[in-house]
Amino acid sequence: MYALNRLLGPDIGELLAQRRYDQLRAALLELEPADIADLVGGLEQDQAALVFRLLPRDLAADVFSYLDSEQQQSLITNLGNERVAALINGLDPDDRTALLEEMPAEVAQRLIALLNPAERRVTQTILGYPEESVGRLMTPDYVRVKPESTIAEAMDHIRRYGRDAETVNVIYVVDEAGRLIDDIRIRQILLADPAQTVDSILDRKFTALSATDDREEAVRLMQHYDRVALPVVDSRGILVGIVTADDVADVAEAEATEDIQKMGGMEALDVPYLETGFAPLLRKRGGWLSVLFLGEMLTATAMGYFEGEISRAVVLALFVPLIISSGGNAGSQACSLIIRAMALGEISIRMWLRVLLREVASGLALGTLLGCIAIVRIVFWPARAKLYGEHYMLIAAAVSISLVGVVTFGTIAGSMLPFILRRLGFDPAAASAPFVATLVDVTGLVIYFTVAATVLRGTLL
Amino acid sequence: MYALNRLLGPDIGELLAQRRYDQLRAALLELEPADIADLVGGLEQDQAALVFRLLPRDLAADVFSYLDSEQQQSLITNLGNERVAALINGLDPDDRTALLEEMPAEVAQRLIALLNPAERRVTQTILGYPEESVGRLMTPDYVRVKPESTIAEAMDHIRRYGRDAETVNVIYVVDEAGRLIDDIRIRQILLADPAQTVDSILDRKFTALSATDDREEAVRLMQHYDRVALPVVDSRGILVGIVTADDVADVAEAEATEDIQKMGGMEALDVPYLETGFAPLLRKRGGWLSVLFLGEMLTATAMGYFEGEISRAVVLALFVPLIISSGGNAGSQACSLIIRAMALGEISIRMWLRVLLREVASGLALGTLLGCIAIVRIVFWPARAKLYGEHYMLIAAAVSISLVGVVTFGTIAGSMLPFILRRLGFDPAAASAPFVATLVDVTGLVIYFTVAATVLRGTLL
Numbered sequence: 001m002y003a004l005n006r007l008l009g010p011d012i013g014e015l016l017a018q019r020r021y022d023q024l025r026a027a028l029l030e031l032e033p034a035d036i037a038d039l040v041g042g043l044e045q046d047q048a049a050l051v052f053r054l055l056p057r058d059l060a061a062d063v064f065s066y067l068d069s070e071q072q073q074s075l076i077t078n079l080g081n082e083r084v085a086a087l088i089n090g091l092d093p094d095d096r097t098a099l100l101e102e103m104p105a106e107v108a109q110r111l112i113a114l115l116n117p118a119e120r121r122v123t124q125t126i127l128g129y130p131e132e133s134v135g136r137l138m139t140p141d142y143v144r145v146k147p148e149s150t151i152a153e154a155m156d157h158i159r160r161y162g163r164d165a166e167t168v169n170v171i172y173v174v175d176e177a178g179r180l181i182d183d184i185r186i187r188q189i190l191l192a193d194p195a196q197t198v199d200s201i202l203d204r205k206f207t208a209l210s211a212t213d214d215r216e217e218a219v220r221l222m223q224h225y226d227r228v229a230l231p232v233v234d235s236r237g238i239l240v241g242i243v244t245a246d247d248v249a250d251v252a253e254a255e256a257t258e259d260i261q262k263m264g265g266m267e268a269l270d271v272p273y274l275e276t277g278f279a280p281l282l283r284k285r286g287g288w289l290s291v292l293f294l295g296e297m298l299t300a301t302a303m304g305y306f307e308g309e310i311s312r313a314v315v316l317a318l319f320v321p322l323i324i325s326s327g328g329n330a331g332s333q334a335c336s337l338i339i340r341a342m343a344l345g346e347i348s349i350r351m352w353l354r355v356l357l358r359e360v361a362s363g364l365a366l367g368t369l370l371g372c373i374a375i376v377r378i379v380f381w382p383a384r385a386k387l388y389g390e391h392y393m394l395i396a397a398a399v400s401i402s403l404v405g406v407v408t409f410g411t412i413a414g415s416m417l418p419f420i421l422r423r424l425g426f427d428p429a430a431a432s433a434p435f436v437a438t439l440v441d442v443t444g445l446v447i448y449f450t451v452a453a454t455v456l457r458g459t460l461l
Numbered sequence: 462m463y464a465l466n467r468l469l470g471p472d473i474g475e476l477l478a479q480r481r482y483d484q485l486r487a488a489l490l491e492l493e494p495a496d497i498a499d500l501v502g503g504l505e506q507d508q509a510a511l512v513f514r515l516l517p518r519d520l521a522a523d524v525f526s527y528l529d530s531e532q533q534q535s536l537i538t539n540l541g542n543e544r545v546a547a548l549i550n551g552l553d554p555d556d557r558t559a560l561l562e563e564m565p566a567e568v569a570q571r572l573i574a575l576l577n578p579a580e581r582r583v584t585q586t587i588l589g590y591p592e593e594s595v596g597r598l599m600t601p602d603y604v605r606v607k608p609e610s611t612i613a614e615a616m617d618h619i620r621r622y623g624r625d626a627e628t629v630n631v632i633y634v635v636d637e638a639g640r641l642i643d644d645i646r647i648r649q650i651l652l653a654d655p656a657q658t659v660d661s662i663l664d665r666k667f668t669a670l671s672a673t674d675d676r677e678e679a680v681r682l683m684q685h686y687d688r689v690a691l692p693v694v695d696s697r698g699i700l701v702g703i704v705t706a707d708d709v710a711d712v713a714e715a716e717a718t719e720d721i722q723k724m725g726g727m728e729a730l731d732v733p734y735l736e737t738g739f740a741p742l743l744r745k746r747g748g749w750l751s752v753l754f755l756g757e758m759l760t761a762t763a764m765g766y767f768e769g770e771i772s773r774a775v776v777l778a779l780f781v782p783l784i785i786s787s788g789g790n791a792g793s794q795a796c797s798l799i800i801r802a803m804a805l806g807e808i809s810i811r812m813w814l815r816v817l818l819r820e821v822a823s824g825l826a827l828g829t830l831l832g833c834i835a836i837v838r839i840v841f842w843p844a845r846a847k848l849y850g851e852h853y854m855l856i857a858a859a860v861s862i863s864l865v866g867v868v869t870f871g872t873i874a875g876s877m878l879p880f881i882l883r884r885l886g887f888d889p890a891a892a893s894a895p896f897v898a899t900l901v902d903v904t905g906l907v908i909y910f911t912v913a914a915t916v917l918r919g920t921l922l
Binding site: 030031032034066155158159162163165167168169186187190191205207222223224225226227228245246249250252253256257259260261263264265266269272273274278281282285286288289290292293294296297299300303304307310311314315317318319320321322324325326328329330332333335336337338339340341344346347351354358361362365366369370373374377407432433434437438441445 | 491492493495527616619620623624626628629630647648651652666668683684685686687688689706707710711713714717718720721722724725726727730733734735739742743746747749750751753754755757758760761764765768771772775776778779780781782783785786787789790791793794796797798799800801802805807808812815819822823826827830831834835838868893894895898899902906
């Protein structure tokens with residue numbers, strides 16, 4: 001089991017060091033492919049290649065599919081051509097597509113050349129679909145039966161062709177032209193009378209993806225219908241492949257990671273944090289950081305306009321960070337809520353007005369809350385007169401009124417920006433907390449100094 | 462298919478209005494349960510109850526499981542006791558548990574009383590496990606076989622008991638005492654010789670969850686091993702249930718949503734944004750917003766210490782928002798990266814030093830980048846002398862040096878806070894961008910004014 005396998009790690013290192021390959025092979029055969037992949041991932045390149053040569057071919061392909069793309073590439077350079085050909089041919093088509101996509105184009109072409117003609121055709125078909133499309137995710141390894149077959153014939157067919165299928169949990173029924181008629185669960189076949197025809201157990205209700213659909217559509221449909229596999233059809237309704245739940249779960253996880261990184265104010269990394277090189281990491285962070293910095297420079301310009309007010313009442317400057325950060329925080333909450341709700345399909349772009357009204361009300365309430373806290377803090381602070389001068393009541397009023405305005409504006413900006421970005425065809429997740437904060441900082445300064453100038457006219461200013 | 466079903470919506474509303482119930486029933490029977498649930502979700506309460514009474518009992522239970530908990534509760538209050546009993550008894554145990562958890566305790570007790578004795582025992586067993594545990598997620602509806610059976614006997618057994626099982630894709634092999642020996646895929650049984658014993662096709666390698674494991678462990682294992690179902694055993698190794706991929710996908714999605722909302726600086730909502738009441742929404746946002754506001758008040762205190770410097774050189778105040786927000790943005794990037802990498806299991810707590818060294822280097826590089834942009838912007842700006850006075854070169858130096866310090870500090874704070882929170886037993890996702898920004902704002906001000914005081918001593922200050 002899981003913990004047990006992890007304990008075996010050191011022993012395997014020892015067997016490898018002592019060149020006791022028969023024992024090593026026996027120990028490896030006890031393990032799950034995913035766990036062998038974990039072990040191989042922790043080895044030096046030449047040792048990893050050595051372990052791979054010990055594995056039976058089928059198991060080797062299975063283990064290979066669990067490695068990450070960096071480890072796969074290093075193995076490919078360390079194994080001979082014949083061994084690589086066996087590996088690549090043994091992979092499931094969807095895993096093979098994922099591998100080839102990660103490769104430099106010339107390496108990918110060399111690998112495609114190693115494939116046998118049938119596998120090569122399958123791979124090239126899948127690679128013809130746009131990136132992040134359902135076509136790249138699908139596998140052509142499924143079992144299909146004719147409606148006129150009997151259940152017994154269908155079972156024979158499944159026994160014959162099921163070995164290479166990605167799933168036998170769902171069986172696809174197609175007509176003479178290859179058009180999808182229905183998908184049936186294996187349990188329906190198992191539980192039916194063997195003499196019945198397949199046609200008699202069909203309900204002809206099915207849900208299918210198109211090969212050119214965005215892969216997020218696969219996540220949404222799989223979630224909506226709670227399926228383990230979904231069929232993929234072309235524009236004529238002809239069955240061209242299936243996508244399975246495990247691949248879709250990987251996509252859902254990758255999309256959530258992308259969103260979280262974008263919402264943190266950076267470009268999404270394509271590979272795990274620790275495997276991202278230092279230079280790409282800096283590029284993906286530095287780019288957005290510089291853009292935000294240039295935007296934030298407007299705050300210096302905005303404050304420049306109020307330099308006169310600040311020099312007459314330095315006390316005003318003390319509250320600048322407090323006020324603008326409160327607007328930024330309120331905006332960050334609003335945009336996180338809306339972006340996630342959009343990603344889950346809970347909110348569509350047509351609902352913007354409903355969201356706006358709700359967020360204006362939230363912003364006013366939250367701003368009033370913070371305004372009250374500010375009044376209490378300034379008016380009842382023992383050192384109020386020494387810190388803020390004799391007009392501390394007026395300062396408290398200016399700060400509180402500004403807070404209501406800034407928090408409301410932050411909430412509106414944070415909630416509407418995802419709608420605007422989506423409307424313009426961008427990813428709503430680009431409405432990161434830092435982006436909203438920058439927007440709110442500049443506006444917040446203008447709101448604050450305008451309110452202060454009005455409230456304090458004739459006294460401090 | 463999907464789009465087609467959506468189009469049927471208006472027609473069904475019309476049939477309902479014209480009381481053409483036979484036609485309505487026929488139209489509904491054409492649809493997928495998930496789509497009927499969509500339609501029912503859009504109807505008034507009494508209409509929804511009416512549609513439900515038209516559905517055959519099995520289908521009604523199926524549709525019911527696709528409704529969200531609010532809709533389920535409203536249906537339960539609108540349907541008679543007998544109908545509710547049929548519905549609740551017809552639900553899969555895991556869906557039933559989810560429903561009962563959402564209900565007020567007294568309603569849940571009333572519903573449990575409506576269950577037949579066998580279903581009641583199952584439900585009470587599942588409800589005995591801690592919240593967010595694997596026990597709450599599992600279903601006892603699986604097929605188990607004895608190792609000494611033949612494949613043909615096993616097939617008969619699957620035919621007999623498979624109808625009520627959550628999955629027949631994986632069959633579980635247990636010994637006389639009920640201890641799990643192995644899990645086998647249906648394809649292995651389908652493809653085996655019917656005269657063989659089950660024992661002869663076992664490899665006795667399996668991965669099992671414990672009923673008291675956190676449900677995130679189920680997500681991690683399911684992901685790691687690419688399974689459609691995982692068995693759950695108690696402390697003695699006895700099989701007590703299974704969890705299936707669709708439930709685990711729901712958990713993974715819910716956990717990502719929680720993380721995103723926490724990282725946005727608020728408490729996680731338990732229900733979708735649009736279904737969250739206004740009062741709970743304000744509470745979950747206002748709480749954190751107030752805490753952050755109280756923390757941010759320290760910026761006013763910190764700036765108070767430098768009031769003398771500001772009054773002598775008001776120009777210093779102009780750069781305050783720029784500098785502190787750059788630190789906050791850098792911190793937001795770092796904490797988003799680290800929190801997600803932790804959630805995906807890419808980074809464990811033991812790796813803190815490696816991450817720290819990497820982030821110090823990133824912070825210095827990114828700070829230097831922003832510092833250079835600031836120098837260019839201040840030194841080459843046409844109105845530099847008018848805006849910043851004759852000592853603009855010194856101001857540029859003070860701002861740039863501060864940026865290096867503040868961005869580095871922000872990066873360190875953002876990356877280390879998740880480690881500290883996890884070490885203390887809190888959720889790392891609580892290290893939200895606003896939380897990090899608040900921390901960095903106060904420190905950033907101290908760094909900036911200290912650097913400025915040093916650089917500008919004898920000239921402006």
